[in-house]
Amino acid sequence: xxxxxxxxxxxxxxxxxxxxxxxxxxxxxxxxxxxxxxxxxxxxxxxxxxxxxxxxxxxxxxxxxxxxxxxxxxxxxxxxxxxxxxxxxxxxxxxxxxxxxxxxxxxxxxxxxxxxxxxxxxxxxxxxxxxxxxxxxxxxxxxxxxxxxxxxxxxxxxxxxxxxxxxxxxxxxxxxxxxxxxxxxxxxxxxxxxxxxxxxxxxxxxxxxxxxxxxxxxxxxxxxxxxxxxxxxxxxxxxxxxxxxxxxxxxxxxxxxxxxxxxxxxxxxxxxxxxxxxxxxxxxxxxxxxxxxxxxxxxxxxxxxxxxxxxxxxxxxxxxxxxxxxxxxxxxxxxxxxxxxxxxxxxxxxxxxxxxxxxxxxxxxxxxxxxxxxxxxxxxxxxxxxxxxxxxxxxxxxxxxxxxxxxxxxxxxxxxxxxxxxxxxxxxxxxxxxxxxxxxxxxxxxxxxxxxxxxxxxxxxxxxxxxxxxxxxxxxxxxxxxxxxxxxxxxxxxxxxxxxxxxxxxxxxxxxxxxxxxxxxxxxxxxxxxxxxxxxxxxxxxxxxxxxxxxxxxxxxxxxxxxxxxxxxxxxxxxxxxxxxxxxxxxxxxxxxxxxxxxxxxxxxxxxxxxxxxxxxxxxxxxxxxxxxxxxxxxxxxxxxxxxxxxxxxxxxxxxxxxxxxxxxxxxxxxxxxxxxxxxxxxxxxxxxxxxxxxxxxxxxxxxxxxxxxxxxxxxxxxxxxxxxxxxxxxx
Amino acid sequence: xxxxxxxxxxxxxxxxxxxxxxxxxxxxxxxxxxxxxxxxxxxxxxxxxxxxxxxxxxxxxxxxxxxxxxxxxxxxxxxxxxxxxxxxxxxxxxxxxxxxxxxxxxxxxxxxxxxxxxxxxxxxxxxxxxxxxxxxxxxxxxxxxxxxxxxxxxxxxxxxxxxxxxxxxxxxxxxxxxxxxxxxxxxxxxxxxxxxxxxxxxxxxxxxxxxxxxxxxxxxxxxxxxxxx
Numbered sequence: 025x026x027x028x029x030x031x032x033x034x035x036x037x038x039x040x041x042x043x044x045x046x047x048x049x050x051x052x053x054x055x056x057x058x059x060x061x062x063x064x065x066x067x068x069x070x071x072x073x074x075x076x077x078x079x080x081x082x083x084x085x086x087x088x089x090x091x092x093x094x095x096x097x098x099x100x101x102x103x104x105x106x107x108x109x110x111x112x113x114x115x116x117x118x119x120x121x122x123x124x125x126x127x128x129x130x131x132x133x134x135x136x137x138x139x140x141x142x143x144x145x146x147x148x149x150x151x152x153x154x155x156x157x158x159x160x161x162x163x164x165x166x167x168x169x170x171x172x173x174x175x176x177x178x179x180x181x182x183x184x185x186x187x188x189x190x191x192x193x194x195x196x197x198x199x200x201x202x203x204x205x206x207x208x209x210x211x212x213x214x215x216x217x218x219x220x221x222x223x224x225x226x227x228x229x230x231x232x233x234x235x236x237x238x239x240x241x242x243x244x245x246x247x248x249x250x251x252x253x254x255x256x257x258x259x260x261x262x263x264x265x266x267x268x269x270x271x272x273x274x275x276x277x278x279x280x281x282x283x284x285x286x287x288x289x290x291x292x293x294x295x296x297x298x299x300x301x302x303x304x305x306x307x308x309x310x311x312x313x314x315x316x317x318x319x320x321x322x323x324x325x326x327x328x329x330x331x332x333x334x335x336x337x338x339x340x341x342x343x344x345x346x347x348x349x350x351x352x353x354x355x356x357x358x359x360x361x362x363x364x365x366x367x368x369x370x371x372x373x374x375x376x377x378x379x380x381x382x383x384x385x386x387x388x389x390x391x392x393x394x395x396x397x398x399x400x401x402x403x404x405x406x407x408x409x410x411x412x413x414x415x416x417x418x419x420x421x422x423x424x425x426x427x428x429x430x431x432x433x434x435x436x437x438x439x440x441x442x443x444x445x446x447x448x449x450x451x452x453x454x455x456x457x458x459x460x461x462x463x464x465x466x467x468x469x470x471x472x473x474x475x476x477x478x479x480x481x482x483x484x485x486x487x488x489x490x491x492x493x494x495x496x497x498x499x500x501x502x503x504x505x506x507x508x509x510x511x512x513x514x515x516x517x518x519x520x521x522x523x524x525x526x527x528x529x530x531x532x533x534x535x536x537x538x539x540x541x542x543x544x545x546x547x548x549x550x551x552x553x554x555x556x557x558x559x560x561x562x563x564x565x566x567x568x569x570x571x572x573x574x575x576x577x578x579x580x581x582x583x584x585x586x587x588x589x590x591x592x593x594x595x596x597x598x599x600x601x602x603x604x605x606x607x608x609x610x611x612x613x614x615x616x617x618x619x620x621x622x623x624x625x626x627x628x629x630x631x632x633x634x635x636x637x638x639x640x641x642x643x644x645x646x647x648x649x650x651x652x653x654x655x656x657x658x659x660x661x662x663x664x665x666x667x668x669x670x671x672x673x674x675x676x677x678x679x680x681x682x683x684x685x686x687x688x689x690x691x692x693x694x695x696x697x698x699x700x701x702x703x704x705x706x707x708x709x710x711x712x713x714x715x716x717x718x719x720x721x722x723x724x725x726x727x728x729x730x731x732x733x734x735x736x737x738x739x740x741x742x743x744x745x746x747x748x749x750x751x752x753x754x755x756x
Numbered sequence: 757x758x759x760x761x762x763x764x765x766x767x768x769x770x771x772x773x774x775x776x777x778x779x780x781x782x783x784x785x786x787x788x789x790x791x792x793x794x795x796x797x798x799x800x801x802x803x804x805x806x807x808x809x810x811x812x813x814x815x816x817x818x819x820x821x822x823x824x825x826x827x828x829x830x831x832x833x834x835x836x837x838x839x840x841x842x843x844x845x846x847x848x849x850x851x852x853x854x855x856x857x858x859x860x861x862x863x864x865x866x867x868x869x870x871x872x873x874x875x876x877x878x879x880x881x882x883x884x885x886x887x888x889x890x891x892x893x894x895x896x897x898x899x900x901x902x903x904x905x906x907x908x909x910x911x912x913x914x915x916x917x918x919x920x921x922x923x924x925x926x927x928x929x930x931x932x933x934x935x936x937x938x939x940x941x942x943x944x945x946x947x948x949x950x951x952x953x954x955x956x957x958x959x960x961x962x963x964x965x966x967x968x969x970x971x972x973x974x975x976x977x978x979x980x981x982x983x984x985x
Contacts, residue, residue, distance in 0.1 A: 177866050181897070182807040184768025268766050268810025360765065447868045447897040449962050450805075452772040455969075466967065581967055755863065 025383040028058035035059075039066035045397055052391045060328040060377070060385045065392070067295035067333060068302060071557050074396040077523035078555040081536045085550045086543045091512060092551055093217065099140040099291065100208075101551025102217055103513045105577055109467065110214045111474055112146040115154070115207035115517040115573040117556035122204040125262040126171025131179040132265040133206045135337050138183060139291035142274050143340060145218040145281050146210025149451060150465045151180045153190040153206045154478040154517070154571040155442075158199030160434045160752060165194070168202055169442075170753065176206070177445040182267035183274065186454050187446035188463035191478050191571075193435040197486075200561030205517040205554075207573040209476060211467060218281060220290035220300075222308035222343040222369055227287060229301070229312060229367040230349070232356050233273050233339035236297070237322035239263050240335025269338040269361070276359040277340065283355075285348035292339040298332045300341040302375060306393045308343075314367035316379040328377055328384040343369060403533045404526035409487045412621040414604035414686035417612075423659070423688060423733040426615045428744050430656045430689070431663055433614040437748035441755070459668070460586050461506040461652050464578055473584075475509030475576040481655065482567035484623035487608050489531040493538035493570045494626045495693060499654060500574035501546045505635040506652040506696060508584040508642035509576030511546065516553040516572055521565020523557045531568040539570060545628035546635075548574070585642045585698075587651035588669035589723050594648060595703035596673055596721040598658065599710065600634050600695030604686025610655040611689035624691050630715070631694040637713045638696050646706060653695040659688040659730065661697045662721070663741055666728050672738055674729040675721035684733060699723055757984040759785035759800040762824045769805030769961065773841065776961035777802070780977035793823035799984040800837045800881075801828050803844030805897070805959060815858065815900045816846030825851055837881050837984060838953045842898055845945070845955030854948055854955045855913070856905035861898070862938025868897040870970070871936055873944050873958060874924035877917050882947070882954045885979035891928045892972035894958040896936060896944075901957040903939035903946075913946055920954055921945040 036046045039062055049057055049065050057065060067073055075082065087095035093110055094102035100114035118133025134151060141148050153176055158165050180187045185208070222229070240263035280286065288308065290300040297319070305312045316331050326334075344352055349365060356363035370376070375392075377385040420426035430436050443458040455473055456464035462477040479500040485492030497514065504511040516539065521528040543549055559566045578584055606612060607621020641647045649669065653661045659675070666672050681687040700706050703719045710717030729735040759777050763770045770787065778784045785802070788795045808819035819825060829851050832838045840848035848854045861867060870893050875886040886892065905913070913919050921944040925934045935942045937957070945956030960973030 174865070181866055181868075181899075182766070182768075182810065184806060266810070268807060268812070271766055271768065271807070271810075444869050445866050447866070449868065449895050449897060449959070449968075450768055450772070452775060452962050452965065452968065455967055457969075471967075 025386055028056045030056050031062060039063065040070060041066055045069060048395055048397065052388065052395055058385065060332060061387055063329050063333050064298050064385065064387060067298055068392060069396050073295050073299050075555055076397045077399050077401050077557060078532065079398050080400055081533050084536050084540050086540060087549050087551065089547060089549045092549055095551050096553060098219060099143050101513065101515060102144065103551060104214060107470065108214050110212050110217060111209060111575055112141050112144050112212055113207065113209040113515055113573065113575055114140050114552035115205050115515045115571065116140065116554040117517055117519060118204045118206065119202060119519065119556055119559055121262040122172055123202050126168050127175035128262055128264050130172040130175030130204050132263045132337055133204050134176055134179040135265045135267065135270050136293050137206045137208045138185065138270060139293065141208040141210040142277055143218065143289050143291045144212065145216050146212035147278060148185045148208050148210040149453065150209045150476055151185050151187040151206065152476055152478050152573060154480065155190065155192040156198045156203035156482065156569060157194050158202065159196040160194055162199045166753060172204055173442050173445050179265055179267040181447040183271045184450050186448045186450050188448050188454055188465060189458050189476055189478065192439050192442060195482060195567055197567045201559045201566055203519050203569055205571045207478060207515065209474060209575060216281065218286055218289050220288055220304050220307060222288045222304035222310055224287060225310060225369050225371045227343050227346055227369045228349055228365045229314065229369065230342045230344055230352065231319060231339065231364045231366045232342065233361055234266065234269050234336055235320040235322040235362055236331055236334045237336045238326065238330055238334060241330060241333045263335045263337050265337045272359040272361055273338055273340065276356050276361055280352055280355050283351055285345050285351050287343040287345055289340060289342040292341055294335065296333060296335050302389060302393065304341065304343065305375065305389050311370035311372035311374045311389060312367060313370050313376045316377055318364050318366040320362040320364050328379050401523055401529045402526045403530035405530050406489060406527060409620060409622045412607040414606055414682045414690065417606045417686065418616065419683065419685040420615055423685065423730055424736045426689065427659050427663060427736065430610055430614050430660050431741060432744040432748050434748065436610060436656050436660060438746045439749065440746060441749040441753060455581055456507060456586060461503040462509065464507060464584060466581060471581050473578040473581050475504045475507050475578055477503040478571060478573045479503060480569055480571045482569045483613065483619065484608055485535065485569060486567040487623050489534035489568045490538035491623050491626055493535035494542040495623065496570055496572045497539050497542035497546065497548060498626050498628065498631045498693060500572045501548055502635055502652045504574055504576030505639050506585065506650045508639060509578045510639065511548055511574060511576040513549050513551045514572050514574045516550055516570055518553065518555045519559050519566065519569040519571065520557050521560040528565055535568055535570045542628055546632055583643050583645065585647060585650040587649055587665050589649050589665050589671040589673060589699055590669050591648055592671055592724040594699045594701050594723045595719045596723065597698050597700055597703055597706050597717055598695065598720045599638060599698060599715065599717050601630065601716045602687060602690060602692050602695065604682030604690035605692050606686055606690050609689060609691045624693050626693050633713065633715050634694050634696065637710060637715055641706065646702060647698040647700045649699040651697050653697060655691065657689040657691050658697065663728055665697065666738055667742055667745060670738065671723055672725040672727045673721055673723045674731065676731045678718060678720065688730065757781055757800060757981045758798040759802060760788045760795055760798040761785050761802045761804055762788050762790060762828065764790045764808035764819045764822065766808045766810050767804050767806035769841065769959065773802050773804045773961040776964040776977050779964065780981045788824055790822040790824045793827040800839065800980055801831065803838065803840040803847050805842030805844060808843055808847065816843060816850040819847045820850035829853060832953050835952055839882065840955040841959055841961065842957055845957055846900060848953060848955040853953050854946055855909045856903055858900050859902040859904050860900050861902050866899040867936055868895065870895050871958060872924050872926050872934065873921040874928050874930060876919045876922055879951060881980050881983035882976060883920055883979065884983055885975035889928060891924060891926060893963065893970055894960055894973055895962045896958045898957055901937040901939065903943040905940060910940060916949055918947050918949065919943055920947055921956055
């Protein structure tokens with residue numbers, strides 16, 4: 025290799041490396057890196073790939089349980105779901121690309137997370153997404169909603185994986201930096217899981233999928249920097265997806281995985297060929313030699329730099345057993361995908377790249393990974409918000425008017441306009457469709473199912489990241505419980521601002537601690553995740569948003585619950601303690617236009633006790649409908665139950681309750697609203713379990729009534745609830 | 757009855773219809789790869805939903821020229837029953853086994869939801885287990901389901917009783933608001949003149965199982981088995 029010349033400082037800076045980091049590069053190599061090598065260091069040490077700011081904290085998260093097969097560190101997390109099967113899942117962000125080019129940014133976010141899951145041997149069975157947009161009246165919001173939703177649908181619908189759930193809310197902190205977090209869940213035979221570990225010196229390294237083009241170069245570096253007003257100039261770094269190729273890649277990979285030929289496999293995601301080859305070789309403790317002349321390329325005269333840093337989509341890297349190349353080649357040819365042997369494993373511990381017969385890069389693998397910088401960045405505490413007593417919060421002029429405001433708000437309105445653009449039924453196993461507390465997808469060919477949800481309440485996290493993050497985990501657990509599932513594990517998608525600012529790092533550290541507490545208390549380990557920093561524009565960060573994706577198991581699909589009121593004349597029973605906590609609530613945001621106050625406390629012991637009780641009641645068919653209480657509190661929950669079932673209800677405020685508006689709109693945690701024909705039985709068992717339960721109303725009629733505070737027809741409520749989003753998007 | 761399901765690159769409802777057929781037939785159908793032109797004699801050929809060839813060029817346009825479809829066309833002309841669902845309907849329109857075209861939805865967006873269909877004609881082999889005027893609930897999931905044809909063809913479809921299903925209100929009223937995609941005359945499914953080829957945008961295979969909140973699709977598959985032996 026020709027002796028490289030010293031890199032000018034501006035080249036180093038433009039690759040996102042600090043002077044200190046570059047010093048470390050020189051130390052590792054004992055010489056100047058050439059441009060290709062510099063590019064490789066740049067992406068491997070980017071925040072996106074190296075987790076250099078978050079690693080120290082992430083170690084705090086509980087990742088083990090008897091049912092965890094593989095925790096964080098692989099392409100996705102793996103849990104045992106019984107019957108010889110495993111669920112494989114992960115959630116990942118595609119925030120910056122989606123802001124710059126919403127359709128392709130969101131679409132390729134879906135494509136990337138799908139690959140993380142099927143690369144481990146799972147057939148993807150469900151997609152979910154957690155979306156956060158800026159305030160509705162921001163000039164870009166409508167355009168972004170439209171593009172992101174179309175992109176997610178365009179990709180997921182074509183690959184034929186149902187998009188069954190998610191969340192979508194709006195806050196001005198996302199005006200210049202939306203969040204698009206995509207989650208995929210797959211199912212694989214427990215004994216046929218594939219890992220990204222390359223072993224066996226001499227074994228062939230194989231490239232399959234689409235050709236490599238000049239798209240997405242430096243996407244990982246872009247994802248590791250803040251935005252400014254010139255963000256759109258970065259559009260060429262956004263990749264373009266082709267879901268048709270992805271569908272072929274899924275089928276070809278699964279067909280190949282049924283044969284005994286693959287040693288290790290890894291998708292080419294962020295930092296493309298660079299990170300996939302480094303990670304596989306690093307995990308296996310081997311070296312690798314790649315001849316770039318054999319990489320299928322879309323354009324002529326691509327440089328080594330471009331080939332290694334391209335983020336072209338729908339590509340995979342595999343190490344095959346020697347002599348099995350022909351079996352693999354035949355399968356990829358059947359599916360009309362590129363298949364190329366591009367190199368082999370070596371015993372040198374080095375990554376050697378060849379082009380036109382010359383060595384164009386020669387880097388040590390372990391030092392590059394091990395010497396990746398890890399930062400213990402300074403943290404600063406967020407100032408605690410005062411707890412606001414219910415008696416200090418003004419009541420609305422009209423309770424039913426406030427309910428309409430809430431149900432017709434951007435955050436709490438029906439998201440039907442979104443999920444009807446997603447094929448949520450393909451694969452014919454969607455037992456509980458979008459719109460409930462959790463979706464349920466049947467394990468194909470069985471009477472069991474996976475319950476799936478995504479949750480996070482960013483405004484709570486903004487006020488108190490520890491409580492907010494614990495609440496996000498608890499709410500995910502509660503949503504799975506509310507459909508009758510046993511919660512098993514979560515994936516976390518941590519979206520934060522610039523970690524170099526102590527207050528942001530403080531939010532992150534607090535959020536991890538809050539999640540840790542909740543995961544431990546609820547036996548709900550983290551098995552995969554993704555950290556997205558630098559979500560800020562012009563120095564202003566987003567609300568800290570630790571989005572949680574959760575998976576639970578339904579053992580018997582005939583023993584589940586939905587939120588829909590199905591029968592007239594039943595009792596409404598409220599499970600859990602109500603103090604009327606209004607600080608930081610939806611009532612504050614939507615009715616009072618306030619954002620102050622401490623979020624509701626999360627009592628994890630009560631959460632667990634109440635949830636275990638609910639799950640048992642659903643399993644014993646003692647309750648006919650169940651809904652978790654979240655944003656907007658009790659009255660919003662009752663309204664959602666009535667709307668889902670088309671049957672109304674009447675609530676009576678107990679004598680010992682806090683002020684009416686606090687009882688109706690307070691967001692105390694760990695609560696459920698259920699319907700039952702046997703209230704005495706439910707109350708008596710609740711008493712035995714030592715948890716608060718009270719009959720607070722009855723089902724029936726075609727309207728929602730709060731005794732002493734008025735009545736509103738379901739027709740009017742439905743119009744309000746269903747109307748906001750289509751009107752906002754200009755359809756109604 | 758013996759049945760075959762054609763599988764294209766990009767098909768994604770092939771397994772779903774395989775499951776629904778197996779349930780009614782008691783045995784699985786034959787899955788035929790798009791490159792095959794010689795497959796065993798069957799009583800029913802299903803062209804399933806999905807995104808054959810990624811919908812590139814035009815939904816169904818490339819699949820229509822595949823060896824398996826050339827053969828399907830030949831067998832349809834010889835009287836074999838052919839059912840096209842969603843992308844399958846688009847492919848049958850592209851092969852000219854059925855008249856008309858499926859354009860982009862009027863709202864220009866993908867739509868996935870349950871719709872109500874009025875069964876316009878009770879006729880073997882496809883709708884023999886329904887009754888005329890019956891309203892059934894079946895999901896749609898498509899971006900290009902806006903059926904269009906010229907006035908003359910539409911008059912012929914109406915006159916010859918070739919309209920199998922129309923989008924309707926739950927009470928059976930065929931109204932503009934019941935039309936999810938802008939199709940002419942609320943058309944959701946049509947047959948050829950001989951009645952042995954049916955194309956429909958809704959997915960009967962998705963609601964043929966009690967665990968999935970509805971079974972209105974099942975009589976179609978049961979009816980096929982009854983009619984075709």
